[in-house]
Amino acid sequence: MSHKVRRAGDKQRAAEKVAPVAITVEASPAPARKPAWIRTRIHHAAQVQQIKRLLRAGHLHTVCEEASCPNLGECFSSGTATFMIMGAICTRRCPFCDVAHGRPLPLDAQEPHTLAEAVAAMQLRYVVLTSVNRDDLRDGGGAHFAACIAAIRARTQGVRIEALVPDFRGRVDPALNALCQHPPDVFNHNLETVPRLYHTVRPGADYQGSLALLAQIRQRLPGVATKSGLMLGLGESDDEVLAVLQDLRAHGCERLTLGQYLQPSRHHLPVSRYVTPEAFSAWGEQAKALGFLQVASAPLVRSSYHAAIHDQHTPHDT
Numbered sequence: 091m092s093h094k095v096r097r098a099g100d101k102q103r104a105a106e107k108v109a110p111v112a113i114t115v116e117a118s119p120a121p122a123r124k125p126a127w128i129r130t131r132i133h134h135a136a137q138v139q140q141i142k143r144l145l146r147a148g149h150l151h152t153v154c155e156e157a158s159c160p161n162l163g164e165c166f167s168s169g170t171a172t173f174m175i176m177g178a179i180c181t182r183r184c185p186f187c188d189v190a191h192g193r194p195l196p197l198d199a200q201e202p203h204t205l206a207e208a209v210a211a212m213q214l215r216y217v218v219l220t221s222v223n224r225d226d227l228r229d230g231g232g233a234h235f236a237a238c239i240a241a242i243r244a245r246t247q248g249v250r251i252e253a254l255v256p257d258f259r260g261r262v263d264p265a266l267n268a269l270c271q272h273p274p275d276v277f278n279h280n281l282e283t284v285p286r287l288y289h290t291v292r293p294g295a296d297y298q299g300s301l302a303l304l305a306q307i308r309q310r311l312p313g314v315a316t317k318s319g320l321m322l323g324l325g326e327s328d329d330e331v332l333a334v335l336q337d338l339r340a341h342g343c344e345r346l347t348l349g350q351y352l353q354p355s356r357h358h359l360p361v362s363r364y365v366t367p368e369a370f371s372a373w374g375e376q377a378k379a380l381g382f383l384q385v386a387s388a389p390l391v392r393s394s395y396h397a398a399i400h401d402q403h404t405p406h407d408t
Contacts, residue, residue: 098193125364127389128350172218172254172393173205175238176231180222182294186282186324188354189222197227197234202241210246217242219274220254220393225294230258232265236272243272252276252317254393257300270310276345277307278317280393281338284330291324291359301341308342317384319347319393322370325362331373335380345384346377349391365389 179192198204209217219238224231232255239251253274258265269277285297304316318338320331338346348370353361367389374387 098195100192124352125366127367128352128364172220173208174220174222175201175205176221176224176234178222181225182223184292184294185359186291186321186351186354188358194222194224194226197231201234202237205238206241206245209242209249214246214249216250216252218252218254218393221256223256223259225259228261229264229268230256230261232258232261233268235265235274236268239269239274240272250275252278254278254280255303257295257303259294259296259299262299262303262306266306266310269307273311273314276315276317277304277311278319278345278393279303280319280347281334282319282321283324284320284326284334286330287324287326301337304338304343305341315345315384316343317345317347317393318343319349319391321349321351322365322373323351323361323363324359332376335377335382339380339382344382346382346386347391347393348373348377348385348387350389 174189176197177194178190179194180187180189181191181194183191205219219235221231221235227234235253235255239253242249242251251274253269253276255265255269255278257279279300281297281300282295283291288295288297300318304318307314308316320334322331335346350365350370351359351361353359370387370389370391374385377385377387
């Protein structure tokens with residue numbers, strides 16, 4: 091049997107991406123019809139194309155495009171985007187995610203400068219930076235996050251920056267040492283799901299490790315807001331969701347996003363249930379009662395959805 095040689099930069103998606111994972115993801119038939127509250131509106135195509143041209147000119151990536159976000163049209167048409175640094179190829183194979191897997195290319199040393207110029211050209215006042223997992227790097231990419239933050243601040247005064255980071259598996263200390271030199275205004279790391287489902291949803295990740303990452307940032311950078319998010323509809327119970335929210339508060343997390351999981355393709359994990367808007371509203375109220383200072387909870391909420399609106403400079407709790 092012949093095997094295709096994988097080169098750096100080759101992208102694996104859908105069935106090719108999830109085939110080697112430890113759990114079996116059976117290709118599902120045509121996904122169940124989405125309820126009316128999941129459907130998104132079509133937004134101004136000209137504005138969307140203008141943002142895409144700017145991104146392509148700078149060889150920049152957005153998680154909006156790479157992860158097939160349902161809010162792409164809304165966000166692009168309003169002139170906002172979540173930049174995905176360090177390339178568009180992830181070293182992990184999470185079967186809920188549409189970002190491609192493979193062997194990443196080396197870091198682009200010019201990316202911090204190019205990104206800073208794009209932020210200035212878009213006249214952004216709030217910037218969200220995220221990345222693929224880069225388990226091939228000694229610091230997981232922490233120094234590159236810091237370099238991008240520093241370049242943006244040097245180019246655009248007064249801009250607020252949210253960093254939506256991976257878990258820096260096994261590389262937390264060097265990653266945080268770098269980020270402490272150039273910290274973001276908001277440090278975001280998603281738990282994604284409940285601990286029982288980690289083996290299925292986030293193979294290679296560790297629930298307690300992700301909680302510890304949020305707690306370490308809170309301890310080392312008390313002036314930086316901490317944020318996390320969950321997807322609902324992967325097979326979790328309500329009791330399990332509540333337990334995760336309590337764990338987040340116990341580890342000092344102040345901001346929360348809750349949204350509906352949507353299956354990117356029939357080769358990804360199926361949707362176990364569609365949570366109603368009313369249930370999301372109830373979860374939002376429950377989260378606020380637990381002490382979260384900023385909460386976004388609705389079917390189409392994603393980690394950076396309306397992030398600038400929800401960033402209210404709220405004093406941190408103690």
